[in-house]
Amino acid sequence: MKTTWKSLLKVGWSFILIAAMLFALTGCSLPDEKVVRIYNWGDYIDETVINQFEEETGYTVIDSLFETNEQMYTDIVNGGGKYDVLFPSDYMIERMISEDLLAEINFENVPNYSYIDDEYKNLSYDPENKYSIPYMWGTMGILYNTTMVSEPPTSWTALFDEQYDSSIFMLNSARDSIGITLMMLGYDLNSVDEAELEEAKQALIEQSDLVLGYMVDDYKGKMIAGEAALALAWQGDAVFCISENEDLAYVIPKEGSNIFVDALCIPKNCPNKEGAEAFINFLCRPDIAAKNAYYIGYSSPSTEAREVMETLDEESAGSGSDPIAYPDITQYELYFFSSLGDKNKIYDRIWNEVLNSQQS
Amino acid sequence: MELKRKPADDTRIKVGKKSGSVMTLPLIIWLVCFVLVPLLLIGWYGITVENPDGSMSVSFENFKRFADPIYLNPLLRSAKIATITTVVCIALGYPVAYILARSTAKWTNIVMMLILMPMWINFMLRIYSWASLLEGNGIINSLLVSLGFEKQQFMYTEGVVVLGTIYNFLPFMIMPIQNVLLKLDNSLLEAAADLGASPVRRFFKITLPYSVPGIISGVAMVFVPSVTTFVISQRLGGNKVPLIGNIIESQFGMAGDWNFGSTVSLIVMAIVLAFMFAINKTDRAEVNGRGLTL
Secondary structure, X not given: OHHHHHHHHHHHHXXXXXXXXXXXXHOOOOOHHHEEEEEEEOOOOOHHHHHHHHHHHOOEEEEEEEOOHHHHHHHHHOOOOOOOEEOOEHHHHHHHHHOOOEOOOOHHHOHHHHHXXXXXXXXXXXXXXXXXXXXEEEEEEEEEEOOOOOOOXXXXXXXXXXXXXXXXXXXXOHHHHHHHHHHHOOOOOOOOOHHHHHXXXXXXXXXXXXXXXXXXXXXXXXXXXXXXXXXXXXXXXXXXXXXXXXXXXXXXXXXXXXXXXXXEEOEOOXXXXXXXXXXXXXXXXXXXXXXXXHHHOOEOOOHHHHHHHHHHOOOOOOOOOOOOOOOOHHHOOEEOOOOOHHHHHHHHHHHHHHHHOOOO | OOOOOOOHHHHOOOOOHHHHHHHHHHHXXXXXXXXXXXXXXXXXXXXXXXXXXXXXXXXXXXXXHHOOHHHHHHHXXXXXXXXXXXXXXXXXXXXXXXXXXXXXXXHHHHHHHHHHHHHHOOHHHHHHHHHHHXXXXXXXXXXXXXXXXXXXXXXOOHHHHHHHHHHHHHHHHHHHHHHHHHOOOHHHHHHXXXXXXXXXXXXXXXXXXXXXXXXXXXXXHHHHHHHHOOHHHHHOOOOOOOOHHHHHHHHXXXXXXXXXXXXXXXXXXXXXXXXXXXXXXXXXXXXXXXXXXX
């Protein structure tokens, strides 16, 4: 009997220890109203901003990271985690609103919303602007090496041009790569028309002979090192690459392109809505928005923030007056991605066919 | 004179039934939480599909979906790359393991260190180092150009993926073979020599059969990770040679279709299990067939 009691005690203790460790890890030891749980892209906020928020308000911030909108979405739908503030992109916000996953923001608690420029309010993914507040925005375009191209590209066709054989990087992302091909062919970048998608697929399969590689993050380092002449790129990445290698340049093609907004949202099941709104309000404050935009390299939707940035460092790439980070968006045909719903599978299939078309 | 072997059982630690079950409890909890439950989840996701309204229903639709060249080709490519990797690893690894185990020279320790040391460095770092060696403006190409040769395209090909898997998994072939050969009793070889067997004959009649179990665990440790890898084809292959691991990764990540991703995982798991079963069989057959008890 004695030994059984002893071993039972041991087991009991180990359970308590494990439970204590789990509590420490998830921060459950703090009451909900003192904690703000944010779920953000990696490297998408200046860490000192979080410290400053904690000092000024007394909240504790716990941050978790995601890599893709879809990953964040699955986590929310499956109830994997409790979060107060999310950073999804436009088409994902549209999807989450339609599935009733987001809470309406109480704008009385977010007075700094007034600093957001009017162009970035009431956008197509949230037409009445009830659920989201823009955080950063950007466009997609061609990043090219001026020493390796015969003439500066102005059209998406450059990415399909045989003279750049084995000197092109494409994004390993179905939505982006198929989207720009649709635009090159003169179609809507959200097309779900079978014939149009088939045409885009054929163009991408033909292009795959010319493509050096399909990647998401790796192309940055490789473009800086001069591995290829052209790459399909996001504006924020382009700003970073150009700051590392002066030979690089970025262009939004004449056919038009994708514009994206990553916005701040509150999930419906959030434990601390007031804390979430306080945090969002803090991020909209011009000096804080400027700090973040300066650190990340993506573009801020607030003119006041851009003005603060210019006082920080006028020369630097990505600063408030950088024409790449802040193009005159009225000059280009820019479209948002819209949520595809169950048509996502068609895109996924096409993309797998494109990647598989190389028979080696 | 008669030599009696000690029964192996004598060396076992005697563990009482009760204390034994308490001692294994942490392991059982661990296995249930982190092996059994995830496996059941993959199984459940694999045999269900998500309806438009978000509910799940049991269906084998995803298995049918897999019977399509765009998924079968990556599977075949994975099998091909894993087979080449395994064969090359045996060819390269066996002589090294043999020399390391049989030589008494001091430098063998240094060689062993050189084989093991890269494994202390993060896997991704090693992959990226290969990229910076082989890229268009990489170290090897710069050398070629300075010697008056033309630039070569090494990256983003099937060849570079095979190179990556061989480089990463070669130590897993060397170590088990070396381990088995270390235990090879010299007196067996001496007896064979005394009876007039040539070195070649001694190798094929004694050393090679003796090392079969080592080769087989080496094969398992090289083939299985190379058939499921996705990082190497992503970072060195630039996704131009998609493998079955890339299909699974994209289903869980970009496509967000956990059901189909799980189905593909189940299929790969079944293939790996069948493979392990087959080599375990040959393991026993080989060893018993030659009358060696190990």
